[in-house]
Amino acid sequence: MWDYSEKVKDHFTHPHNVGEIVNPDAVGEVGSLVCGDALKLFLKVDSRTEKISEAKFQTFGCGSAIASSSILTDMIIGKTLAEASRITNRDIAEALGGLPQEKMHCSVMGMEALEAAIANYRGQAAASHEEEEGAEIVCKCFGVTDRKIERAVRENRLKTVEEVTNYTKAGGACASCHWKIDEIIRRVWQDMGDQAQKAAEKPMTNLRRMQLVQETLDREVRPELKKDGGGLELVDIEGKVVKVRLLGMCAGCQVANFTLRDMVGKKLREFVEPDIEVVEIKE
Amino acid sequence: MSEVIYLDNNATTAVAPEVLEAILPYYREQYGNPSSMHTFGGRLAHDVQRARAQVAALFQAQDTEIVFTSCGTESDNAAIRGVLEAYPDKRHIVTTRVEHPAVLSLCRHLEKRGYRVAYLAVDNQGRLDLDALRQAIQPDTVLVSIMYANNETGTVFPVAKIGEIAKERGVAFHCDAVQAPGKLSLDLRRIPADLVSISGHKLHAPKGVGVLYIRRGTRFVPFIIGGHQERGRRGGTENVAGIVGLGRACELVLQKGEKETHYIAGLRDRLEQGILEKIPEVSINGDSEHRLASTCNVSFSYIEGEAILLKLSEQGICASSGSACTSGSLEPSHVLRAMGVPFISIHGSIRFSFSRYNTQAEVDRVLKALPPIIAELRSMSPFWANRPK
Numbered sequence: 001m002w003d004y005s006e007k008v009k010d011h012f013t014h015p016h017n018v019g020e021i022v023n024p025d026a027v028g029e030v031g032s033l034v035c036g037d038a039l040k041l042f043l044k045v046d047s048r049t050e051k052i053s054e055a056k057f058q059t060f061g062c063g064s065a066i067a068s069s070s071i072l073t074d075m076i077i078g079k080t081l082a083e084a085s086r087i088t089n090r091d092i093a094e095a096l097g098g099l100p101q102e103k104m105h106c107s108v109m110g111m112e113a114l115e116a117a118i119a120n121y122r123g124q125a126a127a128s129h130e131e132e133e134g135a136e137i138v139c140k141c142f143g144v145t146d147r148k149i150e151r152a153v154r155e156n157r158l159k160t161v162e163e164v165t166n167y168t169k170a171g172g173a174c175a176s177c178h179w180k181i182d183e184i185i186r187r188v189w190q191d192m193g194d195q196a197q198k199a200a201e202k203p204m205t206n207l208r209r210m211q212l213v214q215e216t217l218d219r220e221v222r223p224e225l226k227k228d229g230g231g232l233e234l235v236d237i238e239g240k241v242v243k244v245r246l247l248g249m250c251a252g253c254q255v256a257n258f259t260l261r262d263m264v265g266k267k268l269r270e271f272v273e274p275d276i277e278v279v280e281i282k283e
Numbered sequence: 284m285s286e287v288i289y290l291d292n293n294a295t296t297a298v299a300p301e302v303l304e305a306i307l308p309y310y311r312e313q314y315g316n317p318s319s320m321h322t323f324g325g326r327l328a329h330d331v332q333r334a335r336a337q338v339a340a341l342f343q344a345q346d347t348e349i350v351f352t353s354c355g356t357e358s359d360n361a362a363i364r365g366v367l368e369a370y371p372d373k374r375h376i377v378t379t380r381v382e383h384p385a386v387l388s389l390c391r392h393l394e395k396r397g398y399r400v401a402y403l404a405v406d407n408q409g410r411l412d413l414d415a416l417r418q419a420i421q422p423d424t425v426l427v428s429i430m431y432a433n434n435e436t437g438t439v440f441p442v443a444k445i446g447e448i449a450k451e452r453g454v455a456f457h458c459d460a461v462q463a464p465g466k467l468s469l470d471l472r473r474i475p476a477d478l479v480s481i482s483g484h485k486l487h488a489p490k491g492v493g494v495l496y497i498r499r500g501t502r503f504v505p506f507i508i509g510g511h512q513e514r515g516r517r518g519g520t521e522n523v524a525g526i527v528g529l530g531r532a533c534e535l536v537l538q539k540g541e542k543e544t545h546y547i548a549g550l551r552d553r554l555e556q557g558i559l560e561k562i563p564e565v566s567i568n569g570d571s572e573h574r575l576a577s578t579c580n581v582s583f584s585y586i587e588g589e590a591i592l593l594k595l596s597e598q599g600i601c602a603s604s605g606s607a608c609t610s611g612s613l614e615p616s617h618v619l620r621a622m623g624v625p626f627i628s629i630h631g632s633i634r635f636s637f638s639r640y641n642t643q644a645e646v647d648r649v650l651k652a653l654p655p656i657i658a659e660l661r662s663m664s665p666f667w668a669n670r671p672k
Contacts, residue, residue, distance in 0.1 A: 062589035
């Protein structure tokens, strides 16, 4: 049984804007019978202002697919095409009060139908993903391209194959493409990391590093250790090596190594710099 | 929620009042361990023994051939692994594409451990080709594992013939009969199966208890190794309450006999005919002739099963679906796919399954609730509007 939000249940039970628009100005159609869900979105657009005056949908799919379609029409009516085009699948899921992870692909379907409709209005062939230039189909079971996976990873900050499957369906059947999805995830995160690094181009000074280490230990680490009756003393910082002494319950704890590597080290790498190291100084 | 109409009895069943009454003392005052040397515990061995006889009666078997387990999945695992381990030189298994995951997932796992598995195909009504079975058996085939009746479609396999084929070729036959009690004869004098699995909660006993029948003389290495319980074939302190309940539940099945099967089939047929009369573009999945009395698997084309279930659930009606969205795996039912049911129908498949506690009034309420739900969802579906006419 899925744990649907009240909002999802409400939009499923009483969907808004169901049906077809006769003489629509734009139609966006995504999904297929084989996949188990499909959405057809109809728009009426004011040609002068490019405002969406009417939106209707037909959906073949589960409860969350119907709810995603319904709320999407609510979100776009009254918006200009430019405004509507900025709506992402996250916006749709958030408007619904969240979706179960396994159902995030329903919100992606909503976003794609909207994109297809806008492309259709602009007279572009509704870019079916298979035809995208240079795109390669990664998941053959559901016909998902590398481009779609890259985008889902980037926009939703996905880290595992399972998450990618939840958002795009890719890898959800025979699992033979899991290694490819893994590679895409690594590549996208590498790109994002490179970009972030470029943005913060200035090399870190020793002074700045010390400040950041102190702050991170105070804010992220010590409160956690305190919960278990332990603590930590900063002994020294040499280059990128942070030397600490575990105190209280943490000293001599069986899992001290894990505490250091998985908790303290992880926080420092996250908030100070990615290649910082932590070592324990014992009495 | 309004009053519940429970039509998901292939998933699990209500504990029978007679069963509940029988087991309560074992949760209250009679909490002893049957292996104990003191009378307080030791006398419970008699109660376990009585339950064993009740189960054996259902199988027309000997008490010593009955092993209590924790569930159907354990029974299946114990049967398959127990036989494989007894014949370490044989590396080939024959099963079908439509087995329950308790068998299918285990077979896939065994393939990674060096076993070869033949998965027999089924036709569009879910039926097996016995010639294909004969051809699939190889010199180093150790086991044929084939279910009695399919849990999704209710298609019944000719297990007596399957058992004979296996016997002729000197191969052990395991039969997952979890869906059979109360609906099909389990007389093992006529079904030459070497190992048979059943599960308590499918026949109005509690969850957490199952049975593995092991025919006398079958080579078998225990799966759960521990104490001397179950004559050394399944270690672990007995689930006395569950076992007593399962014994009583088997006794009830025998007492009620075919009359109950006819009653259940009558309800199923009433629902099925009503659906076919009231709703266009539906199809019944499964073998039209040899089908479990409890089971109606129907496809409502052009719409999706989870949406149907949610709408039914709003009215207190419980059923299940073979659609992708309900499986959590993104893929629709492996059984309906093996049968070649078209995608237009597979996603909209709903299984209604009955028990002795359902009534005609309930069927009529479902028949009233269902047509508007199907019509509403179809009016929303892009495929319904554009269907070939």
